Amino acid sequence: MYSFEYHRAETVEETLKLGSVLEDARFLAGGQSLIPMMKLRFAKADNIIDLRDLDELRGIEVAHDIVSIGAMARHAEVAASPKVQSAIPALAGLAGGIGDPMVRARGTMGGSIANADPAACYPAACLALGATINTTGGDIEADDFFQGVFETALGEGALVTGAEFPVPDAAAYKKFRHPASRFALAGIFVARFGDLVRVGVTGAGRQGAYRWIEAEDALTENFAVNALDGLHADPSQMNSDIHGDEPYRAHLVEVMTRRAVLNASAHCGDE
Numbered sequence: 001m002y003s004f005e006y007h008r009a010e011t012v013e014e015t016l017k018l019g020s021v022l023e024d025a026r027f028l029a030g031g032q033s034l035i036p037m038m039k040l041r042f043a044k045a046d047n048i049i050d051l052r053d054l055d056e057l058r059g060i061e062v063a064h065d066i067v068s069i070g071a072m073a074r075h076a077e078v079a080a081s082p083k084v085q086s087a088i089p090a091l092a093g094l095a096g097g098i099g100d101p102m103v104r105a106r107g108t109m110g111g112s113i114a115n116a117d118p119a120a121c122y123p124a125a126c127l128a129l130g131a132t133i134n135t136t137g138g139d140i141e142a143d144d145f146f147q148g149v150f151e152t153a154l155g156e157g158a159l160v161t162g163a164e165f166p167v168p169d170a171a172a173y174k175k176f177r178h179p180a181s182r183f184a185l186a187g188i189f190v191a192r193f194g195d196l197v198r199v200g201v202t203g204a205g206r207q208g209a210y211r212w213i214e215a216e217d218a219l220t221e222n223f224a225v226n227a228l229d230g231l232h233a234d235p236s237q238m239n240s241d242i243h244g245d246e247p248y249r250a251h252l253v254e255v256m257t258r259r260a261v262l263n264a265s266a267h268c269g270d271e
């Protein structure tokens, strides 16, 4: 790890001010992505600004069929929240299936969204639920926020402050997990709002998380597993690495989508 200066602020305002004056500064939330990257020297910063004291970025609220989660909510807090479990059990299940207990105790929702790891779970939920990402530079729709592998629409020096998730009529997240890290080789979040269905895919796409529009159209027509018969994920759009090649990931997307639809019909949050 390269050496760096460590800073801590108590308000969002102070944090942004620090970020604007310090050279080569990066925010630190749960450290579950940034610290391993720094240890491996894949990431470097002269200044680290810790967000841990920003109480204004914590909290989970449900009002008017919207679940609002503060950026600094830990995965374990989201998983254990009775409010999330009751409003969007699939989202609580997703958070409860991230990594291991240590990762869930430290990692944050905002960190996951800001990082936009192509195998992270939250981006699939944000896309399928049509979430709004709250940032210090304004609100950004999830469809516009995720722009590729580790690429987002978050402005330079801006913070993710939270996310708002509309409560669906039914939803499920199904992940084919890497057996060691539990990151998604393919993770599918299916959400139904009335007749309208949205499908968020993570782990599989070459360009990061994406919506599978053909599946959405088929499921909006008929919300049933057999509506997906004959529909194929395009291998040329899939990621390939030592864990799985393009055809394998395309197959996983198809299988996990079917499983998610099956579960969503019972509004089941099982991951």
Ligand SMILES: Cc1cc2nc3c(=O)[nH]c(=O)nc-3n(C[C@H](O)[C@H](O)[C@H](O)COP(=O)(O)OP(=O)(O)OC[C@H]3O[C@@H](n4cnc5c(N)ncnc54)[C@H](O)[C@@H]3O)c2cc1C
Pocket: 026, 027, 028, 029, 030, 031, 032, 033, 034, 035, 036, 051, 071, 072, 097, 098, 099, 100, 103, 106, 107, 108, 109, 110, 111, 112, 114, 115, 117, 119, 120, 121, 122, 158, 159, 160, 161, 181, 182, 183, 184
């Ligand atoms: C062993 C292991 C297994 C894992 N398994 C999974 C898994 O199954 N599914 C999954 O989704 N993830 C998994 N993760 C990743 C984990 O969920 C991370 O916690 C998450 O990706 C990043 O959140 P963090 O709070 O730790 O962010 P950090 O690591 O602190 O930060 C990550 C990046 O986001 C930026 N950032 C953080 N917060 C903000 C903010 N509020 N505003 C702007 N920028 C911000 C930082 O500057 C940094 O660039 C795993 C990680 C590990 C180590």
